[in-house]
Amino acid sequence: MAERVLIVEDDLVLRETLEYRLANDGYDVLLTDNGTDAVEIARARRPHVVLLDVMLPGIDGFEVCRLIRQEMTTPIVMLTARTDEVDRVVGLEIGADDYVTKPFSMRELMARIKAQLRRVRMDREEPSGELPLPATGPLRFGDLAIDLNRCEVTRSGERLRLKPKEYELLASLAQRKGQVLSREQLMRAVWGWEYTGQSRTVDVHVRWLREKIEEDPGSPRRIVTVRGLGYRFDG
Helix, strand or coil, rough: CCCCEECCCCCCHHHHHHHHHHHHHCCCEEEEEHHHHHHHHHHHHHCEEEEEEECCCCHHHHHHHHHHHHHHHHCEEEEEECCCHHHHHHHHHHCCCEEECCCCCHHHHHHHHHHHHHHHHHHHHCCCCCCCCCCCCCECCCCCCCCCCEEEEEEECEECCCHHHHHHHHHHHHHCCCCEEEHHHHHHHHHHCCCCCCCCCHHHHHHHHHHHHHHCCCCCCCCCEEEEEEEECCC
16 A cells, blocks of 8 residues: 655645655655645544645644644654754654755655655564663652553653653663663664764653653753763663
8 A cells, every 4th residue: 555645735836746756656645735634634544754834824834743743653744944943943842753944855855755654664563773671660760660561651650641752762761770872872772763963853852751750851860961972861
């Protein structure tokens, strides 16, 4: 069955260009020019990847990304003519998986789409990584408990709602308490792909985790940044 790609783009020429290229490459293409319909289509058709323009009529791409991410883990590649780094960081922090600035080459965009689909397949097939440890537990760190057999995390007895990658990242760090793990190690262990030196994926997920497990996320004591090296879990 062909993989489905949802294109959310209000520029008619670009939308039709993307549709032609993707359909020609064998993808099942879904189209819309606004954010409200994008959310409904995503819910109904469950695309394998979403190409999402930031500047949309009605609700913008950031809000669409946030709404989709609340309900599904579908990879989201944001498209924008805005080059401000703050916009990129915001997009990644609310759940986007990649960010492409217009104008872009079609070849590069296709490569990024394929990379996202490849990672989804890898996640489905096996938990890749280079830091295998036996699943034992629960691990306890004060009011924080991590049950590695049930894949559950509780704090003060209350179960935390973690995204799959947040859980995997926390487990990878907690199983190696006191060890400094580089971004490269964490990317391979949790996401199964190489760190390019440009991705903020690890940093964004660490920030999300800190908001859930730290007393003061602004001054973390559990997941500590080791400047120039990576992260260390101190419990």
